[in-house]
Amino acid sequence: MFQFLQPGPLVDRDLVLQLIERSPGDPAHDVVPSYRFKMTRQDRAVEMGRIDLRVGNTHNLIMYGGHIGYRVHAEYRGQHFAARAVRLLVPLARAHKLGTMWITCNPDNWASRRSCELAELELVEIVDLPPNIDMYFQGERQKCRYRLYL
DSSP states (O other): OOOOOOOOEEEEEEEEEEEEEOOOOBGTTOOOEEEEEEEEEEEEEEEEEEEEEEOOOOOOIIIIIIIEEEEOGGGTTSOHHHHHHHHHHHHHHHTTSSSSEEEEEETTOOOHHHHHHTTEEEEEEEEEEOOTTTHHHHHHHEEEEEEOOO
8 A cells, every 4th residue: 555755855955845746646547646846946935847756667657657757947947956856856766665766758858858867867768659658649759768776
C-alpha cells in the first residue's frame, strides 16, 4: 500500500517548492501516485512554475513519461529553476526507494534538455513513441530519456 511522505522544507537559496497536491494514482489506468509542487521565490508567493514527482515504475512512465515533469513560466526561464527543483526532489524520490529516476523531454526542447544536464542526469537514449499512447496522439513522436541513479 502506497503511503505519501511529508517532503519537509524544499528550499534552494531563493527557490521554494510548495506542496499543493497529492494524487493517489489509478492502477487500473496505469497512473502512479504523485506529488505536485509550485515553484516560488522565498521572498514572495508568486508562482514561477510547477513540478511533479510521480512515484512508481510502470513501463510507459519509465520509457516515455518520466518520474518528474516540470514547467517554468516564460518570465522565469533561464535561471535554472527547473534543474534546481529537480535536485530538491531527489531526497523525496530516494525516500520512496525509486532506485533510478527518469525524466523525459522532446528532442527539440533544448531548454529542458539543458535542465536535465544541469540536474546531473545522463542522456541514455532517444526513443520513438508508440502510436497507441496519448503523447503520440498529441503530435509527439520521440522522447529523450534522462537517468539519475538514486
